Amino acid sequence: MSNSDAAAILTTHDPALAIRAVRTLLGIADTTGAEVDFEAVIRSPEVLARVREVLPALKWSAAAGVEHGSSDAGDDPARCLPVRVFDWCHPLDLAEPFIASLGPDAAAVRFDLEAWPEVPEAGLERVSQKYAYLTLSVNSRDLYQDEPSDDHTVHVHVRYAALAEDTARIEWLADQVGGRFTGRVETAPL
Template identity: 35%
Template sequence: MSHDIAYPVFRTPHPELALRTARRLMEFGRCESSEVAAYAELFSVAEVRRAAEALPEGWFRGASRRGEFEGIPFEEQPAFVFGVPAGDLPAGEAAFEGRLPVEWGTSDLPIGSVEDAFTAAIGPNAGAINWHSLCWPDAPEAGFHGDSKHAEVTLLFNTRSRALHEPADDHTLLVHVRSAVFDGVQTREPYAHWLAAQVGLTVIGPGQED
């Protein structure tokens, strides 16, 4: 089963610039089936409330501990830990005890439907916008066929890690290509360089696998 690898191609402390640059790269591979998803980790009740107003179309899921609900019937477990829309978030702050960070997410949306609102609302929280089902073109002069299965663009906010585990004071743009390793060499990395160059960008660091 194939998987992707994502290379950083741009970094800036300015979220609006990061989004404009990401859109340039995304538009290079955009096709009829392309869609967008977004995800954030919210570390305070105030940030959850703010996100609920700015991003009402997403779902919110509170944290839970491993084995916390073992032996408890499903219907008696709080819906919040499985995911609720903004309108069903708990009203009282006590319900958030042990539930932070709260995850917010939405997926499979039309391109252009959530990106501006998300960028304006992310604040200090870690998050990502992912454009997927893109169509990278052939690069015959570089010896590469195009790809759609692993053609994605991700914009990371306040982190440099796809897993959102490394806080940062800037935002990082990633271009995804198919991973293909032979004799310890990532043979598709030059394709990532080629894709970045088509919109005036360049690979600035090692690839990240999911």
């Protein structure tokens, strides 16, 4: 397991704008074999029901701890609310239905990409899968749902502790979606 740095490039109250930015970035990236991972905190039975329509085999544990319930134990998540979702390795086409199901609950939707492309005119080389990630924080400003918010943040991932070398890529990607890099970065274990 390695780490990356996740740089915030767009924060908006408009979920449609955040999703358009993600679509644009996915259009730039090499998505051959790409997957999407979901992490969330689900607090209400209504949101849980909608999420389970998208992910019927939902992987979760009680926010109070696995001893209070989990999907591995075969427990009913509706009896264990709030629950934390850690459900990974899904096809990209589940991302938008998952986001739509969340209502006000916080989540991180991480897109595991094949690569960020070479951009010769910007002096950028191809970046392989190890550092080709994109995360949309929904109803949260951070990757871990620790800063609940009524807005949404798009993060692009770069090499851990190599921010100075990767700032050009961050800024170029931000420009593609009408965002800007503010310097806000989080370490993301991958």
